[in-house]
Structure formats: structure tokens, C-alpha cells
Amino acid sequence: MFFSAWYVLPSAFLLDFIFGDPDFSFHPIRCMGKAIDSLEPVFRKFPLSLTISGGVFAICLISGIWLLTFFLVKTAGFFYPPLKAFLEIIIIYFCIAPHSLEKAGMEIYRILKQNNLPEARQKLSMIVGRDVTKLSETGAARAAVETVAENLSDGVIAPLFFAALGGAPLIMAYKMINTLDSMIGYKNEKYINFGRIAARIDDIANYIPARISVFLIALAAQILSQKGKAALKTAKLEGNKHTSPNAGYPEAAFAGALGIRLGGPNIYHGTRVEKPYIGKWFAEVKVEDIKKACDLMFLSSFLWFALVWAGTALLFL
Helix, strand or coil: CCCCCCCCHHHHHHHHHHCCCCCCCHHHHHHHHHHHHHHHHHHHCCCCCCHHHHHHHHHHHHHHHHHHHHHHHHHHHHHHHHHHHHHHHHHHHHCCCCCHHHHHHHHHHHHCCCHHHHHHHHHHCCCCCCCCCCCCCHHHHHHHHHHHHHHHHHHHHEEEHHHHHHHHHHHHHHHHHHHHHHHHHCCCCCCCCCHHHHHHHHHHHHHHHHHHHHHHHHHHHHHHHHCCCCHHHHHHHHHCCCCCCCCCHHHHHHHHHHCCCCCCCCECCCECCCCEECCCCCCCCHHHHHHHHHHHHHHHHHHHHHHHHHHHHHHHC
């Protein structure tokens, strides 16, 4: 049995809804980041090719966090079963982020509504990888919407998917996969080889959740604006036009649901990277679309939580 009780998932989701992601030094994701930073130089010294040593690095960290979490949860359950449920709730709470996604998006929305583009650029620089120094208001709004759309899958859909399959240990393993990709999964000189296997593992882990997200976004869009069909159609036609094999699907679904053009060229580390537009026949992104994107993301998150909870709760009937 993956969960101690039927109330684990709703408790974790409710904690995120009320408090959001807590910001403190020993947050599990921060600890993962510190572990990656600390151990990367060690694995780079292995007498192996960078690709192989990077793969060993990724597999060791992913399996290590799974084993550690499994041991903690099982030990807690052996000594005091309610502590096991508490640990599962807290771990899952740390690994989902609908509140934080909405907060980040709405912060950009409020700043742009105040016509403070420089501050919006500064805030965006903390959550996106592109160069924001020359973004127009439209570019800033587009970056905010794309961030909400792309992170719906790896910040909510995928974590709950893996929690349903394997409880706290598997959701932590997924977050390690995701953190590795965000830190070493770059196609630059430093990581093109060392981070290659970590990036491929992330692609595999997100393959199903990214496609599940399309149907959730379409359902949410149908409820909010009767645009479910447009979301599905755009995802089908344009979802494979992103440089990522997964991120394009939720992004295309958002483009169709909101009737806006996403994607296109951006500047990364001083270099212009040509990317195709997604939903190129739609209108440019407006500031108001950020709020609509946040509403769409949160309803999609809630619908997925409800489906996952219902499915896992049936196991206890």
C-alpha cells in the first residue's frame, strides 16, 4: 500500500493551497541541489567518459534519494504508524507547487499592470532561463505564461502521478530527476556530455505526465471558457514543435485554450536561439493572459488531484 491512509494526498494538496512552498534552508529540493553541487566534481573525476560518469552520477542520486525516503517512511511506520502518514504528507507537500506557480505568475501580472517593466524583467530573471534584459511587455507576459504552462506538468501533474504510483519514495526520486535536469541538463560545453543521460531520464519520466496534462488543460479550458477543443487541437498540431520532447504539449494546450501565440526566438546567454512559434495563428500575449493562465493552471491542478485522489482512495475501500 503506497499511502498510510486516504487523507495523505488531500492533506498535502491543502497544505500547498494554504501555505505554498515553504522557503527554508533544509527544503528537500534545496538539499538535492546542494547534493548535486557537492558531488558533481567527485563524479567528474571518475576514469570514465563524461557521458558515462554523468549517467552514474544521475543514477546514484536518483536511487539514493529513493532508498533514503523509503527507509525513513518504513522506519517511521514501524515505530509509530501516524508518523509515517505525517512524513508522507509533508514530503508530497514539498514536491508539488500549484500555489507557488500561481504566486509567481500573478506577481508578474501585478507588476506589469503597474507598468513597471524593469521590475517585471528582474522578477522573471529569477524563474526563466532566457535573457530578460530587453523583453518588451508582450515578451514579459509571454515568458510568464510559458513558465506557468510548462511547470504545470513537472510541478504538479508529474509529482502527483509518481506519488500515486509509488508514494513518497517515488515522488522524491522524480524531484531528483527534475532537479538534475534543471542543473546539469544543458546543451552547453560544460554539460553537453556530463548531463546527457540525466536529461534523457527527465525526458522519459515526463513523457506520460506531459501528455496527460493536455487532457486536463482541455477539460479545465472547457469549464472556464468552452475552449477545450481548441486546446486539444493545438496540442495535437503544435505540441511537437518545442525543443523539449515534453514541454511543448502543455504549452500548446495553453496556447489553444487562451488563443495566444507562444514560443518563438529568445536570447539565451547572449545567443539568439531560433524556436518555432506555437499557435502562430493566434494573437500576441497580453498582460491579462497571465491571470487567465494562472486560473487554467490551478483548475487543471485541482482536477488532476481529484482524479489521482479518487483512484488511490478506491484502493482502501
